[in-house]
Amino acid sequence: MKGLSITFAATLIVVAIFLLLMMLERKKGGRGMSFFERNGVLIGTYLILAVGFWTIVTIIMPMVFMVDLSFRPKLPPSQVGGPLDEYTLKNYRYFLFGSSTSAEAWNTVHIRAFFVTIVASIILTLVNFAICYPIAYYMAQAATLKKLRIVLLLLIIPYWVNDILRAFAFRILLSENGFVNGVLDWMGLAGAPFDFLGANVGLYMALCYSHLLIMIFPLYNAIESQDHNQIEAARDLGAPWWHIHLFVVMPHAKPGIASGMTLCFMLTAGAVATPMVLGGPRSLWFTPIVYDRFYQLFDWPQGAAYAFILLLACIVFVLTVLKISGLKLGEITR
């Protein structure tokens, strides 16, 4: 069995496992009204076909294909499916040791980039949360309808500007003879122009900025659903503001916080355009390295392996965080 047939078989197995898990879950929950009784046969069938098609064809199959690819060697098209096309771990080995044959030295450049990306994404996510929480709280509990509209507009309109344009705009703002250095110079603060881009300030700012909305909306939704009287009740019982936020608002908004943070983390760690444009010479974001596997080295199997490593790390990290905060995966969609 080679290539596509494996993809198909693996997809079937994944779907079967999923259905099995669902049936087990159902057993535990006891029997409610069946899916078809609730939605009618026609709509029920349509829902199953549509959702099934969407998940299988656009999510599971490409993923399975990429995973399969990541375990194969790089071969010229003529030899694909030939005798040399065997499963191998060498793409993963390359990530660890910088060579597909020896295991003498660690591939420090890539491993470092990988961990820097993860750690920087965690920090950026936390910074993002710190920025977004007060805004979301203001929007959800404090603002009048009119002010809410204005804030929403101010938040949304800047996002009509696309990622890459924004990245270049940041570049212009922060470059050595750019606007910010100009202002600093005018105020007599900076002796020599400061190299913001080299220090990755631009990269971090842009990554933070471009995921503000991703963080704000889940937070806003969660905080908005809290009865304002609860906040006033806490205040009336003598609580200072920090206590109310920590012990009344945040516990209520926990699912929203988790969903905002996980989304923000995933997208930050996986951002491509921004790091490529704004990363300084010393920046080593992991995604441009993955990108290079595909388009500089034309080594798709290795690219797939690298992308898969990043994805896996992100998923493990997110699940760990959810576990620690005592949330179930289903809850973050509330």
Next chain:
Amino acid sequence: MTIAVELEKVSIQFGSFTAVEETDLEIQEGEFFSFLGPSGCGKTTLLRTISGFTHPSYGKVRIGGVDMAGIGPNKRPTALIFQNLALFPMMSVAENVGYGLRVRGVARGVRDAKVARLLDQVALSPHADKKINELSGGQKQRVAIARALAVEPKVLLLDEPLSALDLKLRQHMRRELREIQQRVGITFIYITHDQGEALTMSDRVAVMNAGRIEQVGDGRSIYAQPKTSFVASFVGENNAIPGTILATEGELATLDTPVGVLSGRNPTRLGAGGEATLFIRPELLRLSDGTPSECAIPTRVGSAAYEGSMTHLQLDAAAGTRIMASVIAAHASAHPQVGQPLSAGFDPHHAVVLAG
């Protein structure tokens, strides 16, 4: 007696809308004081002003003699029980009750002991570890009371806390609230639009209408000696008969009305010639089928509704006026024929004539 809460020329505006007009009021320490009024008359607004969530546009609020201007709700010696209770659903019953103590940094041991005592007082000890959504309506009510009492407020403010309960439970909780108030001895300020609640529980009642306090007094005087026609018609059932004052004589006034010439007390000393309304309670009418006495309304029986101990008669008088009369069901006159003529008489000292 010392004054617990004092409002001095307090008025509250939202933009150009006046929610509470200039109000002076003193509430005594240890008093069960109720605000009674229809929806939207400004009761909640007034309560929120006392607890510090709303600021008076003019005037002063004093609690225990101290001017409360600039003192936030978290620093006032008041505790508010919200219309919807506003319990914390993510905390257990015990954590809810202990929240105010936790905020104050009371040591864990002391706190737990106090929470246990409070839960015992409101008969919730077995439910201490439950989550809020596992409780019944009446139990939630008691958690809210215990949570407010935990911080030992000088004044407990209650915003229609019983409105979500069914009738039986409401009556039970009325008694319970009154008992708790007498046991802890602090001032309760209670809001309701249910007159039965206000009259049975309170030491004094303030009847509010459209942002204005119309009358303050104990339940009996509010019911028997209304000072405005709003109070007369809002508190209890009342027959309102409009007319023109013909003459006044001592404390009585005589009115020319579409149903005849009638007299009643004239507490506000209205002068002759003015428009006024005569109010007479349904249970104070004396029905007879003999010749009408001096102060009586000739009527015909429209319908009769038997309600256990009382019978409520609807009587049709001249000019389309409807008169309600309530008679003890055991009484002979409680079983009239529909259409039968009846004379509804009353003692002029039982009726009251008010402007408007």
